[in-house]
Amino acid sequence: MKLALKIDVDTYRGTRQGVPRLVKILTAHGAGATFLFSLGPDHTGRAIKRVFRPGFFGKVRRTSVLKHYGLKTLLYGTLLPAPDIGRECADAMRNVRDAGFEVGIHTWDHVLWQDEVAAADAQWTRGQMERACARFEEIFGEPARVHGAAGWQMNRYAYRLTQRLGFNYCSDTRGSGPFIPIYQAEIIACPQLPTTLPTLDEMIGVDGVTGANVAERLLELSRHPPVTGHVFTLHAELEGMKLAPVFEKLMEGWRAQGYELTSLHDYLESLATRNLPRHEIAAGPVPGRAGALALQGREFLAGA
Numbered sequence: 001m002k003l004a005l006k007i008d009v010d011t012y013r014g015t016r017q018g019v020p021r022l023v024k025i026l027t028a029h030g031a032g033a034t035f036l037f038s039l040g041p042d043h044t045g046r047a048i049k050r051v052f053r054p055g056f057f058g059k060v061r062r063t064s065v066l067k068h069y070g071l072k073t074l075l076y077g078t079l080l081p082a083p084d085i086g087r088e089c090a091d092a093m094r095n096v097r098d099a100g101f102e103v104g105i106h107t108w109d110h111v112l113w114q115d116e117v118a119a120a121d122a123q124w125t126r127g128q129m130e131r132a133c134a135r136f137e138e139i140f141g142e143p144a145r146v147h148g149a150a151g152w153q154m155n156r157y158a159y160r161l162t163q164r165l166g167f168n169y170c171s172d173t174r175g176s177g178p179f180i181p182i183y184q185a186e187i188i189a190c191p192q193l194p195t196t197l198p199t200l201d202e203m204i205g206v207d208g209v210t211g212a213n214v215a216e217r218l219l220e221l222s223r224h225p226p227v228t229g230h231v232f233t234l235h236a237e238l239e240g241m242k243l244a245p246v247f248e249k250l251m252e253g254w255r256a257q258g259y260e261l262t263s264l265h266d267y268l269e270s271l272a273t274r275n276l277p278r279h280e281i282a283a284g285p286v287p288g289r290a291g292a293l294a295l296q297g298r299e300f301l302a303g304a
Contacts, residue, residue, distance in 0.1 A: 001225050001229050001258055001259050001260065002229040002230075002259065002260050002261075002262050002266070002267045002270050003222070003225075003229055003230045003231075003232060003254055003259040003260070003261055003262070003267075004033075004034065004193065004229070004230070004231045004232070004262055004263060004264050004266075004267035005026075005031065005032070005033035005034065005232055005234065005261055005262070005263070006033070006034050006036065006148060006171055006195065006231055006232065006233045006234070006264060007019075007022060007033055007034065007035045007036065007233075007234055007235070007236060007239075007240075008036055008106055008148065008150075008233055008234070008235050008236070009035060009036060009037045009038055009106060009235075009236040010038055010044070010106070010110045010150070010235060010236070010237060011038070011042050011044055011073050011076075011085070011110070011236075011237055012042040012073070012076070012083040012085050012088070012089065013042075013072070013073045013237065014235065014236035014237040014240060014241075015037065015038075015085055015089040015092055015093070015236065016089060016092060017240070017241060018235075018236030018237055018238075018239075018240025018241050019035065019092060019093075019096060019236050019240060020092065020095070021240050021241065021244060022035075022236060022239065022240040022244075022247075023095070023096055023099050023101065025244060025247065025248060025251075026101070026261075027099060029248070029251050029252075029255075029261070031251060031261035031262075032101065032102070032261060032262040032263040032266055033101055033102070033261070033262075033263055034101070034102040034103070034104060034146060034148075034171075034263045034264040034265065035093075035096050035101055035102070035103050035104070035236075036103075036104045036105060036106035036146070036147075036148040036171075037085070037086070037093055037103065037104075037105065037106055037136075038085055038106050038107050038108070038109070038110045038150070039085060039086035039105065039106075039107070039108055039131075039132050039135040039136060039139075040084065040085065040086060040107075040108040040109045040131060040132070040135065041077070041082035041083070041084055041085070041109055042073070042076045042077070042082050042083050042084075042085050042110070043076060043077030043082050043109055043110070043111045043112060044073050044074060044076050044077065044110070044111060045073075045074055045075045045076045045077040045078035045079065045080070046077045046078060046111045046112075046115075077111070086135045086136075086138075086139060090139045093139055093140070094139065094140065097140060101263065102146065102263040102264065102265050103140065103144075104136075104144050104145065104146035104147060104148065104264075105132045105133065105136055105144045105146070105147045105148070106147075106148055106149075106150055107128070107132060107149065107150040108128045108129070108131045108132040108135070109128070110150045110151075112128070113128060113149070113150045113151070113153065114150045114151035114153050117149075117153050117154065117155050117158060118153055118154075118155060118292075119155075120155055120157070121157070122157040125155060125157040125158050125161065126157065126161060129147075129158065129161050129165060130165070132144075133165055143166055144167065145166070145167060145168045145169075145265075146167060146168065146169055146170065146171070146264055146265070147162055147165075147167045147170045147171075147172065148170065148171040148172060148233075149170075149172040149294070151291075151293070152172060152173060152174055152195070152286075152293040152294050153293070153294065154172050154173075154281075154294045156183055156184055156186070158172075159172075159181060159183045159186075159188045159190075159281070160186075160188065162188065162190040163188055163189045163190040167190055168190075168191075168268075169190060169191045169192070169193055169264065169265075169268050170190055170191070170192055170193070171192065171193045171194065171195065171231060171233075171264060172192060172294055173192050173194040173195070173281060173293075173294045173295060173296055174194050174195050174196075174286055174293055174294065174295050174296065175192070175194030175195075175196065175279070175295060175296025176194070176196055176226060176296060177194070177196065177226055177227075177228040177277075177296075178191055178192065178193050178194070178228055178268065178271055178276050179191070179192055179194070179276055179277050179278065179279040179296060179299075180192070180276050180277070180278045180279070181278075181279065181280075181281050182278055182279065182280045182281065182300050183280070183281045187278065191268065191276055192281075192296070193231055193264055193267065193268060194231060194296050195231050195232070195233045196226070196230045196231050196232075197218065197221060197222060197230050197231070197232045197233075198218070198221070198286075198287070198288065199232075199233050199234070199235070199288075199289075200214055200218070200234070200238060200239065200243055200246065201235070201238060201288070202286065202287060202288030202289050203217060203218065203288060206287070206288055211243065211246060214246060215246050215249040215250050215253060218250060219250065219253040219254070219257070222254065222257060222259075223257060225257075225259070228271060229259070229267065229270075230259075231264070231267065232250075234247060277299050277300075278299065278300040279296050279297055279298065279299050279300060280297035280298055280300060281294055281295065281296065281297055282294075282295045282296075282297035282298075283295065
């Protein structure tokens with residue numbers, strides 16, 4: 001049974017500090033993973049605009065954002081200039097690939113995508129995705145084959161572009177297992193490998209879960225796996241830094257449960273991809289996270 005590790009890299013600090021630590025941890029444990037990079041400016045400070053979004057302050061308070069991200073990161077794009085992550089961290093990104101890990105695209109501008117894409121038009125969406133693709137190819141010398149949207153936020157144009165820009169598969173959604181997406185009656189010819197388990201920052205601070213017991217709670221949720229295994233999303237800014245000991249405990253627990261820890265590529269290779277079910281994509285809440293996310297909806301049955 002496979003459990004794919006999807007690593008979202010949101011910030012300059014996460015790329016510079018969290019990513020190298022995760023590479024060391026994963027290598028020591030013999031685990032595979034997919035690193036998805038933010039490739040443009042780090043505008044983390046501009047996330048303050050989310051103050052009026054329901055649940056935003058609760059999440060900030062629960063997850064100690066200042067402790068995990070650092071004051072400097074929280075000022076990028078406001079009181080401090082935004083560093084260009086792809087330009088300044090290209091060597092760090094190539095080191096991940098050279099260490100044997102799969103690499104792909106998270107976004108161009110993490111905060112901008114997460115806050116604007118839901119209502120964006122085709123031109124804006126194409127511009128953001130094409131900039132990310134061009135920067136990725138500039139850094140790695142080849143096109144990206146996997147995309148995982150920032151904040152699990154997408155729109156109709158972004159789904160269409162996942163197939164037109166040449167991605168082999170994507171992880172833009174939350175759900176229960178791999179599927180061929182249907183969005184607003186349009187089949188998207190690019191498989192979705194949704195995140196199937198809650199993230200640590202969604203769990204900590206809810207129902208008595210703390211940093212001390214979150215690993216045990218998550219391992220309980222993964223004890224009885226679905227037929228298609230699991231996809232777990234972690235963050236370079238969390239599991240690559242202060243929550244690294246929790247992540248190591250999780251990997252040991254998953255191995256004890258019989259999982260093989262792998263990349264999204266190897267996870268998909270283990271599936272009968274020609275027989276993936278078709279599911280509609282919906283939008284809705286996920287416990288512990290603010291706003292509506294892209295969700296795996298009902299299965300589409302021919303003739304139903």
